Amino acid sequence: MKLSDSRHIAAMPLRRRLTISYVGFFAVALIILDIGLYLIVRQALFNSIDNELRLGAQLLQQEFDDSNQMPRAYFDGEQWLVRLRAPQVQNFETTSLVVQAFLLENGELQQRTSNAQNPLEPNRQLLEQALAGQSPDPSAGVGQPRMRELYTPLMFRNKVIGVFQIARSMKDADLALKLLFYALFGGGVVVLLAAARGGTWLTRAAFRPIDEITRTAQSIVRAEDLSRRVPVPPTQDELQRLTITINDLLARVEALFGTQRRFVADVSHELRTPLAAMQGNLEVLDRGAARDPQLLAESLSDMRREVARLIRMANDLLLLAQSDAGVQLRHEPVELDTLLLEVHRELRPLAEGVQLRIGEEDQIVVPGDRDRIKQALLNLGINALQHTPPGGSVTLSLARHGDRAELSVADTGVGIGPDDLPHIFERFYRADRSRSRGRGGAGLGLAIVKWIAEMHDGQVQVESTPGLGSRFSLFLPLDPQTNGAVPELQFLHGAVPHV
DSSP states (O other): OOHHHHHHHHTSOHHHHHHHHHHHHHHHHHHHHHHHHHHHHHHHHHHHHHHHHHHHHHHHHHHHHHHTSSOEEEEOSSSEEEEOOOOOGGGGTTSSEEEEEEETTTOSEEEEOTTSSSOOOOOHHHHHHHHTTOOOOOEEOSSSSOEEEEEEEEEETTEEEEEEEEEEEOHHHHHHHHHHHHHHHHHHHHHHHHHHHHHHHHHHHHHHHHHHHHHHHHHHHHHTOTTOOOOOOSSOSHHHHHHHHHHHHHHHHHHHHHHHHHHHHHHHHHHHHHHHHHHHHHHHHHTTGGGSHHHHHHHHHHHHHHHHHHHHHHHHHHHHHHHHTTOOOOOEEEEHHHHHHHHHHHHGGGOTTOEEEEEEEOOOEEEEOHHHHHHHHHHHHHHHHHTSOTTOEEEEEEEEETTEEEEEEEEOSSOOOTTTGGGTTSTTOOSSHHHHHHHTOOSOHHHHHHHHHHHTTOEEEEEEETTTEEEEEEEEEOOTTTTTOOHHHHHHTTOOOOO
């Protein structure tokens, strides 16, 4: 098949290709069936003619034996000779068989029936085989009309004295085979046309629900209304499952578009706020605040804070992009108690009237990425400080629970409502939108915490009561070999250190 032909076939509608394939397979099966049927009928006709020829040969031999049970003898002057009666081939003149008898004396034709217009031309090779006592299988003779011939030896007292050539015209069989061929060919054409018509109807009926799904999907795209859904067919088949899957996909896409719209709005606001603050400080400096040391220090401090806010937001977005790209984290021993102290020191400048303290503190080592675990704990701490009013408290703790380490951040802030609690780890979701904007949150910190926990085969949990506060717990699995123990402590307890 040429490349252009294959491209042309690939450009056809699917229903037409299915119809062509269906008719093609059906045609191949029908051709194989017709050939097999033709050969079976042909062989059955030939077997019937051969049986008729063999039966005629048996009757000729039997009649010859019956007529020569008491053969006549005569003396030729030197010895006694037996005179046999000739085979009664005339009895077959009223049948469809043509019989010729050849004698052993000279091998020439001796007798034949009169129902043949002309003598049959004998096959010398088969004639000689029969004279030698062999019985060749029936075969097709030469000439027109076609004849089916059988050469059988004429026996007398276990000796070959001649040969019968028995033939039957194949005109009736050829006519029957010709009619069968026309019937199979014509019937096959009719059946294929009916199959093509039926295949077209079936594919049209099968694709009707798919066309409806396509039209509905196109209308959704044109109207940009992702809230619409494809009607689910009542039949429980593949199309119903496809429709349900498409509706689930539309729901997922609608949720993603909604999240994207919230993200664009939130990021636009978060970018505009620090940029507007920086622009205001630049205008203050431009109006002469640079000559006032106090105003200069305040403006520079505000600008540094807003720049840090922008950098933090960019880093969060970059980390989420890396999580979607499947970036792998490092796995090395991390001393969580030391990391907890570092986070406590870095969060103290952000407390602003909130009491930041360390609660329970165990010495635990876990395998993981130190920078990412620290970032997760910082995000939890910053989130707690942002939602805790002055005078409240935020407590950082580290404890061991079986084969897991728990890093927890508890606050006495405003808490989280039950309606918001299932969604707080979603990207760009913020329970208190107005408050978080004022404090600089973009709804990314908790999503990052969840991703870091899952990348360490851990989990993050939250308990919250509105008005009383919240407690976030980051659970990380311990190393099964060390069970979270610090190497120096292992040595003190008798463990053999690695050299």
